[in-house]
Amino acid sequence: MYVVTGEEMRQIDRYTMDQIGMSEELLMENAGQAFVRHLVSSLSQSDDILVLIGAGNNGGDGFVIARLLLEQGFKVKTWVIPPEEHIKGTAKLHMNLYRHCGHPVSNYQTGEAQFSDELKDCSVVVDALLGTGIKGSLREPYVKVIEQVNKARKRVISVDIPSGLLASESGGERIGILADETYTLQAPKLSAFLYPGAGNYGELHILDIAIPKRSFEEVSPHRHLITEKKVQATLPQRLGHIHKGQAGRALVIGGADTMPGAPTLTTGACLRAGAGLVTTVIPSRIKYSVSQKITESTFLFLKDRDGEMTKKALEEDIPFEQFDGIAVGPGLGRKIAKSVHPLLYGFSGPAVIDADGLFHMSKELHLWSEKPRQSPTIITPHPGEMAMLTGCTIEEVEKRRFQCSREFALKYGVYVVLKGPFTIVTTPKGDQWVNTTGNASLAKGGSGDVLTGIILAFLLQHSTVTDAICNAVHIHGKLADKMLETHDIISVNASDLILTLPEVLKSYRY
Numbered sequence: 001m002y003v004v005t006g007e008e009m010r011q012i013d014r015y016t017m018d019q020i021g022m023s024e025e026l027l028m029e030n031a032g033q034a035f036v037r038h039l040v041s042s043l044s045q046s047d048d049i050l051v052l053i054g055a056g057n058n059g060g061d062g063f064v065i066a067r068l069l070l071e072q073g074f075k076v077k078t079w080v081i082p083p084e085e086h087i088k089g090t091a092k093l094h095m096n097l098y099r100h101c102g103h104p105v106s107n108y109q110t111g112e113a114q115f116s117d118e119l120k121d122c123s124v125v126v127d128a129l130l131g132t133g134i135k136g137s138l139r140e141p142y143v144k145v146i147e148q149v150n151k152a153r154k155r156v157i158s159v160d161i162p163s164g165l166l167a168s169e170s171g172g173e174r175i176g177i178l179a180d181e182t183y184t185l186q187a188p189k190l191s192a193f194l195y196p197g198a199g200n201y202g203e204l205h206i207l208d209i210a211i212p213k214r215s216f217e218e219v220s221p222h223r224h225l226i227t228e229k230k231v232q233a234t235l236p237q238r239l240g241h242i243h244k245g246q247a248g249r250a251l252v253i254g255g256a257d258t259m260p261g262a263p264t265l266t267t268g269a270c271l272r273a274g275a276g277l278v279t280t281v282i283p284s285r286i287k288y289s290v291s292q293k294i295t296e297s298t299f300l301f302l303k304d305r306d307g308e309m310t311k312k313a314l315e316e317d318i319p320f321e322q323f324d325g326i327a328v329g330p331g332l333g334r335k336i337a338k339s340v341h342p343l344l345y346g347f348s349g350p351a352v353i354d355a356d357g358l359f360h361m362s363k364e365l366h367l368w369s370e371k372p373r374q375s376p377t378i379i380t381p382h383p384g385e386m387a388m389l390t391g392c393t394i395e396e397v398e399k400r401r402f403q404c405s406r407e408f409a410l411k412y413g414v415y416v417v418l419k420g421p422f423t424i425v426t427t428p429k430g431d432q433w434v435n436t437t438g439n440a441s442l443a444k445g446g447s448g449d450v451l452t453g454i455i456l457a458f459l460l461q462h463s464t465v466t467d468a469i470c471n472a473v474h475i476h477g478k479l480a481d482k483m484l485e486t487h488d489i490i491s492v493n494a495s496d497l498i499l500t501l502p503e504v505l506k507s508y509r510y
């Protein structure tokens with residue numbers, strides 16, 4: 001499943017029409033058919049449905065939807081919002097088809113007052129005003145109509161994207177329909193995953209309108225959705241004759257006197273996510289508090305100063321060659337200078353850098369570009385850490401989540417896991433994967449430490465790095481979703497996620 005910009009979707013449509021030979025009329029009919037097929041089970045014959053039509057092909061989809069709903073006996077009122085002569089091409093063809101079936105159209109230009117009354121009295125609004133073709137700031141009469149619809153608090157279902165939003169941008173101050181559900185056509189658009197605009201989408205559904213795979217392969221968008229099906233198919237199997245060393249020897253480096261919990265969580269998650277052996281490297285002074293909480297890992301206690309492990313101890317006292325993968329950073333501390341590059345450069349396995357590890361990395365980026373690691377490096381920043389690494393503001397990162405992580409991944413040859421709602425995984429080649437599991441309960445200290453542990457464990461058990469990271473991100477979100485079945489959203493703790501791992505992982509087995 002691809003995630004596309006408006007421009008990519010246009011190219012895909014073009015290829016489908018020009019090279020494959022499917023006409024726009026057919027695609028529009030397919031879009032309306034798919035929309036109605038999915039919608040009818042949630043409609044009742046007593047619903048009063050208002051279909052709002054704009055000037056372009058999104059409006060054309062609206063005519064198909066209105067016709068099909070009317071033919072099935074639903075009560076539908078169809079409102080054309082711009083002057084009718086603005087409707088051209090394929091949308092006009094479907095308007096005529098609709099009319100030839102004997103169905104009526106009302107026009108907002110001549111019936112504003114009646115429109116307000118009908119909006120007040122309806123129960124469902126189908127928003128087919130504007131889709132991927134919108135350019136620049138929203139113009140009248142759409143501004144007024146969209147504000148009116150948002151105030152009316154009806155059940156609103158958008159076709160393709162909530163009208164007013166741009167397909168590829170985060171929304172910001174834009175006026176847009178506040179939809180309860182959005183039925184997007186064939187492939188989700190970037191704005192479905194970029195806040196604040198993502199909040200306008202409501203529940204996102206993806207409709208298959210029969211655009212062939214070939215059209216996507218020709219345009220080749222580099223973004224994908226992480227799907228449950230793919231996770232299920234690629235989760236590691238454990239063979240009957242495997243021994244613990246073959247399930248991965250993991251090393252977790254972190255912790256300081258004020259942060260004993262972070263490496264504890266990472267280690268706990270790493271064990272529950274299947275690593276064969278885990279060794280936790282922490283400063284000596286927290287050895288009792290951490291080791292009491294973890295039964296199954298072994299420890300290495302390093303010399304510390306001011307409550308943090310020293311640069312020298314980190315570089316000289318760890319037998320890196322005994323391990324298959326490393327996670328460095330959870331609770332590592334920032335008080336005393338440390339360097340991550342020299343620790344990892346000579347290490348031949350995958351390495352995850354998180355939390356304070358990213359702080360130290362941000363001070364030595366020249367080393368990462370001068371001497372890139374040959375083995376996979378995975379960084380797991382939240383937007384604040386991404387801002388620190390790139391020198392952008394957090395707002396810029398949030399606005400340009402896709403571009404920002406891609407630029408960094410390409411420049412430094414690393415995998416970037418940009419956390420947040422809809423975490424984005426980017427490979428060093430620039431391919432991107434968007435995660436849709438998880439919820440706001442994860443906005444709490446410690447949940448990132450758990451993710452780091454799962455990523456490390458999965459890296460040691462998957463055959464590809466990308467699958468390992470995507471599956472870890474997906475499962476981590478799923479833990480939070482599972483917790484909401486029994487817990488309130490504000491009371492899920494990071495350690496609860498680890499306890500839920502066995503049940504969630506088991507639910508993915510065939």
Ligand SMILES: NC(=O)C1=CN([C@@H]2O[C@H](COP(=O)(O)OP(=O)(O)OC[C@H]3O[C@@H](n4cnc5c(N)ncnc54)[C@H](OP(=O)(O)O)[C@@H]3O)[C@@H](O)[C@H]2O)[C@H](O)CC1
Pocket residue numbers: 009013024027028031054055056057058059060061082086129130131132133134135136137138139140142159160161185186209211
């Ligand atoms: N993906 C597919 O395979 C298919 C998608 N379909 C649907 O088509 C739309 C995209 O259609 P398009 O005609 O390109 O664009 P829109 O319908 O989104 O809107 C274009 C009209 O909107 C007016 N416009 C543009 N910018 C603004 C603005 N800032 N404010 C107000 N109005 C604006 C403009 O009209 P004018 O009269 O002002 O010129 C444009 O004409 C896609 O989203 C799907 O829903 C098809 O069904 C085929 C299959």
Ligand SMILES: [K+]
Pocket residue numbers: 058127128129130131158159160161162163
């Ligand atoms: K729309």
